[in-house]
Amino acid sequence: MALPNVWHHRRVAESSAKACWICYKPSTSVMITPDSKDFFYICVGHLSDRGFCLPDAEEAAAAEARKKKEEMDREIEKVKKEYEEKQTLKREKRKEKDKGKDKDTKKQDDEEDKEDEKAKNDKIQQLSKTKDEAQADLPPRIYRLNKNFYQMRVDRMRNAELAKRNRERLKNPTLFPSVPNGDPSSSGP
Structure with a gap:
C-alpha cells in the first residue's frame, strides 16, 4: 500500500x-494521486506555502511544454488556414477583374499580398508571445507534500484500511468463540 508522494492539482x-x-x-481545488487512491480538497493559497508542498518542477515543466x-501548433494552423482562405478569395476576385486591369493594379495586388503575408507572420509571432506569458502565469500542476503532511x-490511509479489515473480521462468525456444548452441571467439581 505504498502511496507515492506525487499529487496532481485539479x-x-x-x-x-x-x-x-x-x-x-x-x-x-483538489490534490489527487496519479493512481486516484487518495485525494483531498485544498485551498489554492496553501499550494504556494513551502511548508505544505513543493511543486515538482521537472514533471510540470515537461507536461506544460x-x-x-x-x-x-493549433493556433498556427488556424492562422495559416485563414490566410489561405483569404488568398483563394483574392485570386478569384482577381480572375474576375483581370480582364480590364493594367500593370499598376497588378503591382498593387502584389503589394497587398505581401502585406497580408507580413500580417500573418506578425500574428503568429504575437500568438507565441502571448502563449509564453500565459503559460508563465499558470501555477504548477504536480506537487510533492512536505514529509509531515x-x-x-499515509497514516489516514493505513487507519482506514485497518478499520475496514476490523469491520470485515467482526462480520465473520468464526472469529467469536463458540458456545460450550456440554452440560454445565456435570462438568463442575
Missing part, C-alpha cells in the same frame, strides 16, 4: 466545493 465545479483539509473553508506546443495522509 479543479472541480463550484457546486462540488468541499472543505479544505487544512482550514476547512470551501474549496474547488508539451501542452504549450500542441496549443501553439505526507505522513499524515
Whole structure:
C-alpha cells in the first residue's frame, strides 16, 4: 500500500466545493494521486506555502511544454488556414477583374499580398508571445507534500484500511468463540 508522494492539482465545479483539509473553508481545488487512491480538497493559497508542498518542477515543466506546443501548433494552423482562405478569395476576385486591369493594379495586388503575408507572420509571432506569458502565469500542476503532511495522509490511509479489515473480521462468525456444548452441571467439581 505504498502511496507515492506525487499529487496532481485539479479543479472541480463550484457546486462540488468541499472543505479544505487544512482550514476547512470551501474549496474547488483538489490534490489527487496519479493512481486516484487518495485525494483531498485544498485551498489554492496553501499550494504556494513551502511548508505544505513543493511543486515538482521537472514533471510540470515537461507536461506544460508539451501542452504549450500542441496549443501553439493549433493556433498556427488556424492562422495559416485563414490566410489561405483569404488568398483563394483574392485570386478569384482577381480572375474576375483581370480582364480590364493594367500593370499598376497588378503591382498593387502584389503589394497587398505581401502585406497580408507580413500580417500573418506578425500574428503568429504575437500568438507565441502571448502563449509564453500565459503559460508563465499558470501555477504548477504536480506537487510533492512536505514529509509531515505526507505522513499524515499515509497514516489516514493505513487507519482506514485497518478499520475496514476490523469491520470485515467482526462480520465473520468464526472469529467469536463458540458456545460450550456440554452440560454445565456435570462438568463442575
